[in-house]
Amino acid sequence: MHTLTFWDANPVQAFKDFVSTEAFAETGRRARADGKLKLLSAESAKIYKFMFNNVAGWLQEQGLVFSTATQADLLRFIGRTEKGKPVLNSKIAYRYLRLLERCYEHLGVTPNPAQQAILQIDRAHIKKDEAGRSLSDDQLERFFNALPADPPRRRRSTPFDGWKRRRDRAMQVVIALAGLRVSEAVGLLVTEVGRQAALDGSIELTITPSEKHDTSHEHTVTLPREGVDELRPWLEEREAMEIPGQLVFPANVAGKRLTRKTVYVQMRATFERAGLDLERSGGRTLRNTFAKRQLDAGAKPEELKDVLGLALERSAADYKLTRVKPDPTQ
Structure with missing residues (x-):
């Protein structure tokens, strides 16, 4: 000592x-x-x-x-x-x-x-x-409209130019619509993405602790069709680029792991483009928004615990009590 x-x-x-x-x-x-x-x-x-x-x-x-x-x-x-x-x-x-x-x-x-x-x-x-804050439906739409945009095709020297923008776009949509922690998105594996879509076009993501933060608990969450429509094209591009490894959202063509800081910076930029000046404009706000939408759809604390990957039901109950306060910024 x-x-x-x-x-x-x-x-x-x-x-x-x-x-x-x-x-x-x-x-x-x-x-x-x-x-x-x-x-x-x-x-x-x-x-x-x-x-x-x-x-x-x-x-x-x-x-x-x-x-x-x-x-x-x-x-x-x-x-x-x-x-x-x-x-x-x-x-x-x-x-x-x-x-x-x-x-x-x-x-x-x-x-x-x-x-x-x-x-x-x-x-x-x-x-x-x-508790942080959650986004209203209108604010969430503004966030999606401000996601990283594709560079014009006429400016591309190769078909994959701008691939990091498409990666970031897909990742932020998945975080928002599946309620993932940033560490869970960074560590999301190709094998954890369901291949068979449901009748409504949704797929299941099976989140395991592998490659993620040690507080992540194994759970399954449904990614709705809007998220699938962003994720599937990215996965196809990732495969065409022959990026090694299993990380869905790699940092580079060598398949290295993204840092959470990089994700926070990119996410903050999206909030700023959307004109959403939140005190905590990041993954927690999007996770709170996901939780609010689940509660609005009638989810009970036990069900919310499962889809958020929480260890305790009382943690999910806290969302119902304190984590659904919309941000007043318009």
């Missing part, structure tokens, strides 16, 4: 050495079915390291060190604003504090400044903020 002195001098390295250990897993108290500690996946570790690096950079800017940062310091970090708007929504702010709480717990710092900061924030607001 690194000392507090090391954490102050080399916070980024100290956290990097800590995050993938059993000691970090112990602070989260996550156990597998066999009772052993559940270590972080590489993808989760990357996210945590990104978050901690943000904190370390801010502490350095403020002339502070990790061991002596106070509750007030941490509240200032999560309360930062840019152009009058919060840098972090309350759910993400809470995650930052929970991460820091685990670090201070590991180091035996008492009182734990992150724990004290958590007690000062409005937990009810966190739950409300977690």
Whole structure:
């Protein structure tokens, strides 16, 4: 275990050495079915390291060190604003504090400044903020109309010019109409796409944890005909390009995996073209919209749990209670 002195001098390295250990897993108290500690996946570790690096950079800017940062310091970090708007929504702010709480717990710092900061924030607001927003039917139509467009055929030097636009277009439609997490879309496999269409033109997507975030649960969701009409041509083009591997939406012709950051950037661009200035214009908004449409169609929490791939029915009930607030932007 690194000392507090090391954490102050080399916070980024100290956290990097800590995050993938059993000691970090112990602070989260996550156990597998066999009772052993559940270590972080590489993808989760990357996210945590990104978050901690943000904190370390801010502490350095403020002339502070990790061991002596106070509750007030941490509240200032999560309360930062840019152009009058919060840098972090309350759910993400809470995650930052929970991460820091685990670090201070590991180091035996008492009182734990992150724990004290958590007690000062409005937990009810966190739950409300977690809901995010959903799009109205009109806004969703505007989003679809703003999807990446094909380059004019006369400008193509090869039949596949502009293929990434068609990939991004198909992926964003699938996320919106099948309620996928971004990590599930990035990791979607060709073998998970149903080949036999139903009478209404829909197909089933069988989502498995393979190649996805470790919070994804196996589930089946129906992609309606509108989504199939975007996905099928892309799959045919992908096959014609002879892209290796099984990823439906690869990053390049070598079949490498897309980063979630790339997807968020492309999705944000679509929201901006649509004139939808949402606080969180991304995959969560589209997932909320999918959930709202399911509820409007009469889905019950148990059914919503299944199609969203949630572990608990109460998580689906939360959508009914708090996650269907339309964004007022028109």
